[in-house]
Structure formats: C-alpha cells, structure tokens
Amino acid sequence: MENTFGRNIIPQNEQERLDNLKKYAILYTRSEPVFDQLAALAAEIFDMPIAMINFVDKNNVWTKASQEVKNGLSVERGTSLCSLAILKDDVTVYADVLEERCLLSNPFVAGEHGLRFYAAAPIGTREGFNIGVICIVDRKPRDFGPDDQVKLENIAHMIELEIEKRIL
Numbered sequence: 001m002e003n004t005f006g007r008n009i010i011p012q013n014e015q016e017r018l019d020n021l022k023k024y025a026i027l028y029t030r031s032e033p034v035f036d037q038l039a040a041l042a043a044e045i046f047d048m049p050i051a052m053i054n055f056v057d058k059n060n061v062w063t064k065a066s067q068e069v070k071n072g073l074s075v076e077r078g079t080s081l082c083s084l085a086i087l088k089d090d091v092t093v094y095a096d097v098l099e100e101r102c103l104l105s106n107p108f109v110a111g112e113h114g115l116r117f118y119a120a121a122p123i124g125t126r127e128g129f130n131i132g133v134i135c136i137v138d139r140k141p142r143d144f145g146p147d148d149q150v151k152l153e154n155i156a157h158m159i160e161l162e163i164e165k166r167i168l
Contacts, residue, residue, distance in 0.1 A: 009077070009083040009084060009087065017130070018057070021125075021129070021132075023167060024125070024167060026055060026064060026166065027057055031065065032065070034162050035064050035159070036065045038053065038155055039051045039053050039067055039134070040067055041155065042134055045155075046119075046136050046148065050136065050137040050138070051136045052067075052134070053065040053066070053133075053159060054082045054132050054133055055132035056080075056086050058077075059076065059077055061074070061075050061076075064132075081115075081118050082120060082132070085120035085121075085122060085135065086122055086132065086133060088122065088130075090149075090153075091119060091120065091149040091153060092119065092120045093119045094118045095117060095142060095144055097117070098141075113139075114139045116138060117136075117137065117138040117139075117140065118135060119135065119136050119144050120134065120135035120152075121135075121153045121155065123156050123160055123163070125160070125163070125164075126164060132159075133156070
C-alpha cells in the first residue's frame with residue numbers, strides 16, 4: 001500500500017502520526033452531533049452532495065461523519081483520496097479528477113461512484129500531525145477558488161477544536 005496513486009502515501013512520520021491519532025480516541029466511535037453538523041455545514045456551504053469527515057488509520061480511512069455516505073464507513077487507505085490529502089498542510093483540490101492521470105484507475109473515479117470533484121482540508125493536531133480531512137465530493141467537475149479553500153480550512157479548524165476537547 002505504500003505506493004499507490006503512483007506515489008508514496010505513507011508519511012515519514014507515520015508511526016508518530018498514528019500514535020497521535022489514537023490519543024484522540026475518535027476512531028471507530030459512534031456518531032456525534034457536532035461532527036454530523038459540521039459535515040452538513042460543509043455540504044450546504046459548497047452545495048455539494050457529499051461532505052465527509054474522515055480519519056486516516058494505518059490501513060483504512062474511516063468516516064466519522066458524512067452527508068450521503070454512511071457514517072462508520074471504512075475504505076482501504078490505498079483507494080481513498082484522503083490518503084493523499086493528509087500529506088499536505090494546505091487544501092487539496094482536484095477540480096476534475098479525470099485530468100489527474102494518477103487517479104484515472106481509482107475505483108471511486110472509474111467505478112460506479114463516478115467521482116469527478118474532490119477538495120479536502122487536513123485536520124491537524126496541536127502536535128503538527130495531519131490525522132484526517134474534511135472533504136467535499138461531487139460527481140461533476142467544479143471550480144474551487146482561494147475563497148472556497150479558506151472556508152473549507154475554517155471548517156477543518158472547527159473540527160480540530162472539537163477533537164482537542166477530547167484530551168483536555
């Protein structure tokens with residue numbers, strides 16, 4: 001799995017990142033209204049059919065909250081675009097995934113889901129680890145400008161504030 005999408009998706013600090021993620025005790029937990037509401041807010045702000053709060057574990061990407069997709073869904077890390085998005089500290093945007101050669105064979109792009117647009121802001125921790133993302137997805141290409149990126153980063157920051165409450 002280390003090399004998928006034609007590139008390495010495992011950060012150099014992977015073990016420390018995973019240890020940090022576990023500290024928040026958020027993986028594989030029940031639905032929580034605040035996260036459900038933040039996913040709904042993202043879908044509404046961007047008029048997107050799908051918005052998810054996903055956390056990237058060792059082998060899976062797990063959905064904490066979502067619009068349209070079932071909460072608690074777990075997909076293989078090697079197929080989730082969120083695995084790419086946690087590698088950056090800024091927003092990842094694929095305005096039209098069909099223009100990204102490394103994504104053409106992805107099952108979410110080539111398969112029945114027909115993913116065409118993806119944007120994600122990393123969810124970071126106080127210690128500087130990206131443990132997940134807030135992402136928005138559509139089945140058609142979209143424009144997503146700098147103002148939109150700031151809005152998505154703001155929602156990610158709200159999620160960060162919520163998860164920090166777990167360890168205070």
